[in-house]
Amino acid sequence: MLPYSSAAEAEAALGRSMTFAEAAWLRYSATVPDHLLFCHNVAILLVVYTLAPLPLALLEQLTPQAVTSPIKIQPRVRLSAAAVFRCYLDTAWVLLLTVGMLGIVSFPVVKMVGIRTGLPLPTLGEAAAQMAVYLLIEDYLGYWIHRLLHTKWGYEKIHRVHHEFSAPVSYAAPYAHWVEVLILGVPSFTGPAIVPCHITVLWLWFVVRQIEAIDIHSGFEFPFNPTRFIPFYGGAEFHDYHHRVGEKSQSNFSSVFTFCDYLYGTAKGYKFHKASLAKVCGCQISMHLIFKILHSRYYVYI
Numbered sequence: 640m641l642p643y644s645s646a647a648e649a650e651a652a653l654g655r656s657m658t659f660a661e662a663a664w665l666r667y668s669a670t671v672p673d674h675l676l677f678c679h680n681v682a683i684l685l686v687v688y689t690l691a692p693l694p695l696a697l698l699e700q701l702t703p704q705a706v707t708s709p710i711k712i713q714p715r716v717r718l719s720a721a722a723v724f725r726c727y728l729d730t731a732w733v734l735l736l737t738v739g740m741l742g743i744v745s746f747p748v749v750k751m752v753g754i755r756t757g758l759p760l761p762t763l764g765e766a767a768a769q770m771a772v773y774l775l776i777e778d779y780l781g782y783w784i785h786r787l788l789h790t791k792w793g794y795e796k797i798h799r800v801h802h803e804f805s806a807p808v809s810y811a812a813p814y815a816h817w818v819e820v821l822i823l824g825v826p827s828f829t830g831p832a833i834v835p836c837h838i839t840v841l842w843l844w845f846v847v848r849q850i851e852a853i854d855i856h857s858g859f860e861f862p863f864n865p866t867r868f869i870p871f872y873g874g875a876e877f878h879d880y881h882h883r884v885g886e887k888s889q890s891n892f893s894s895v896f897t898f899c900d901y902l903y904g905t906a907k908g909y910k911f912h913k914a915s916l917a918k919v920c921g922c923q924i925s926m927h928l929i930f931k932i933l934h935s936r937y938y939v940y941i
């Protein structure tokens with residue numbers, strides 16, 4: 640709830656005119672208690688989880704396999720619409736219960752670390768810098784938590800649920816045991832706890848993080864994906880390999896960038912896999928060339 644009764648009072652406190660975004664924020668949040676603003680997280684999470692994976696799911700379900708095969712990472716696998724819908728419902732319930740409960744009990748922590756709701760709003764540069772820091776912190780902590788979840792106990796008791804999809808699809812991004820959903824909240828919130836931000840940046844951070852998770856679980860490797868230009872970004876193919884190997888996987892634990900896997904030597908399996916693929920492709924190209932040459936000679940001799 641903002642401590643201003645009017646726009647004039649807010650502008651007097653700021654010592655300048657409000658921007659369009661600040662005026663909109665004042666209109667929206669002036670009379671909404673802070674704990675209700677924080678509970679928006681759950682609604683935002685569910686809306687993004689419902690809508691963001693939809694285009695990818697429709698592409699997979701409605702397009703002939705022959706069309707999607709060239710851009711599918713595991714082209715032979717196609718889940719039924721019923722299986723995808725079941726995944727969506729299961730995940731939405733887990734998110735609603737775990738993140739909803741967490742939203743209620745964690746509000747005092749959010750206030751304590753200094754997440755603010757008032758004016759001024761952060762600039763775009765400030766928000767981008769904060770989210771870059773959050774990404775790096777989340778990626779590093781997430782890497783180690785993921786490695787711990789691949790110990791025998793962690794995998795059998797918790798992480799095996801997320802690995803039920805050996806060929807992930809967009810709606811399976813947050814599909815996990817409720818304990819894992821809670822645990823993975825820790826690296827996501829550590830950044831904002833260390834570098835506190837405005838609540839709108841916190842919402843944006845959760846949206847970005849969720850879209851990134853959907854991207855790496857999409858099952859598609861698009862040639863025009865703009866994330867290809869982000870240095871060290873792992874992407875769908877990198878994480879897909881981790882799912883394909885499953886329980887025994889000791890490779891590709893990073894969820895955003897790849898440097899932890901290269902730094903701690905957990906990308907060896909993936910590198911070997913890529914090298915083997917390159918060899919097979921090289922052989923196929925060579926065979927193709929040989930056939931072409933033989934074919935052209937055949938015509939010359941005729």
Ligand SMILES: [Zn+2]
Binds near residue numbers: 785789798
């Ligand atoms: Zn895993």
Ligand SMILES: [Zn+2]
Binds near residue numbers: 807856878882
């Ligand atoms: Zn995954």
